[in-house]
Amino acid sequence: MTEEKKDFFxxxxxxxxxxxxxxxxxxxxxxxxxxxxxxxKCPKCSAVYVPPRGSCPRCGIATxxxxxxxxxxxxxxxxxxHIPIPGNPIVPPYVSAMIRLDGAxxxxxxxxxxxxxxxxRIGMRVQAVWKDKSEWGTTLENIKWFKPTxxxxxxxxxxxxxx
Amino acid sequence: MTxxxxxxxxxxxxxxxxxxxxxxxPVIGKxxxxxxxxxLVGTKNSKGEVFVxxxxxxxxxxxxxxxxxxVKNEGVVQSYTxxxxxxxxxxxxxxxxxxxxxxxxTNSAMLHMIANCKEDELEIGKRVKVVWNQEKTSTIRDIxxxxxxxx
Numbered sequence: 001m002t003e004e005k006k007d008f009f010x011x012x013x014x015x016x017x018x019x020x021x022x023x024x025x026x027x028x029x030x031x032x033x034x035x036x037x038x039x040x041k042c043p044k045c046s047a048v049y050v051p052p053r054g055s056c057p058r059c060g061i062a063t064x065x066x067x068x069x070x071x072x073x074x075x076x077x078x079x080x081x082h083i084p085i086p087g088n089p090i091v092p093p094y095v096s097a098m099i100r101l102d103g104a105x106x107x108x109x110x111x112x113x114x115x116x117x118x119x120x121r122i123g124m125r126v127q128a129v130w131k132d133k134s135e136w137g138t139t140l141e142n143i144k145w146f147k148p149t150x151x152x153x154x155x156x157x158x159x160x161x162x163x
Numbered sequence: 164m165t166x167x168x169x170x171x172x173x174x175x176x177x178x179x180x181x182x183x184x185x186x187x188x189p190v191i192g193k194x195x196x197x198x199x200x201x202x203l204v205g206t207k208n209s210k211g212e213v214f215v216x217x218x219x220x221x222x223x224x225x226x227x228x229x230x231x232x233x234v235k236n237e238g239v240v241q242s243y244t245x246x247x248x249x250x251x252x253x254x255x256x257x258x259x260x261x262x263x264x265x266x267x268x269t270n271s272a273m274l275h276m277i278a279n280c281k282e283d284e285l286e287i288g289k290r291v292k293v294v295w296n297q298e299k300t301s302t303i304r305d306i307x308x309x310x311x312x313x314x
């Protein structure tokens with residue numbers, strides 16, 4: 001009999017898998033590798049999706065028309081993360097935000113840095129900070145983070161999905 | 164718009180992990196500790212029924228169990244699934260079976276592996292015995308696998 005008590009042990013549950021991006025995301029990421037953010041527009045309701053998924057979830061039809069959007073936008077929603085997550089190299093506190101690019105009808109998740117945490121707010125104008133071009137690949141990590149532009153805030157009502 | 168052919172689609176390998184620390188508690192903890200001594204322990208209820216692996220509560224009437232009993236390292240196959248071609252994450256890299264094994268003198272079954280046999284040698288009711296791992300970690304892996312007892 002051992003006297004030593006084993007109170008905790010590490011459980012190693014893991015799942016290895018292959019992710020296939022699909023047509024729309026492949027096209028999007030290939031453009032991101034050139035420093036461009038290319039959205040798709042619904043031919044029926046004109047909603048602009050970035051990143052595009054190849055269809056309009058509202059109309060249920062394929063989206064083919066593409067348009068390049070600027071790398072500027074506004075904060076639609078945000079979370080200030082204080083708790084470190086194992087394996088995540090970003091040191092807390094940091095801001096995770098849903099960013100609505102100018103001209104887009106949906107937002108996507110990215111980081112906001114170069115900001116006083118007390119200043120972060122919905123409607124704040126932000127712009128992408130890109131990595132050096134030599135480091136670009138087919139990933140949204142080409143954008144290091146977004147930073148405030150100092151422009152006037154947008155009215156949060158602009159985030160309402162257009163009817 | 165040009166459509167990408169399937170070959171041009173972007174692909175990437177991902178690994179999703181949930182590393183966490185688990186506390187086995189006093190009863191399962193004791194079961195694991197004793198495995199490192201090459202001893203199998205179960206718990207006994209007031210009716211004299213024995214559960215291996217040691218259970219903290221009676222699965223039928225939730226009686227709190229705290230009486231430990233040692234059982235022999237032999238049991239009987241209650242059911243099994245044959246793994247013809249193990250995947251990379253399996254602990255045994257040749258054909259084996261996952262099996263529910265009822266240890267002798269117990270009223271429960273334990274999930275483990277049966278190796279060192281061919282598929283047609285294995286059947287429900289076969290007697291099996293523990294093969295211990297040389298290296299002990301006080302986990303279920305201290306049992307390397309079970310193998311058939313030649314009668």
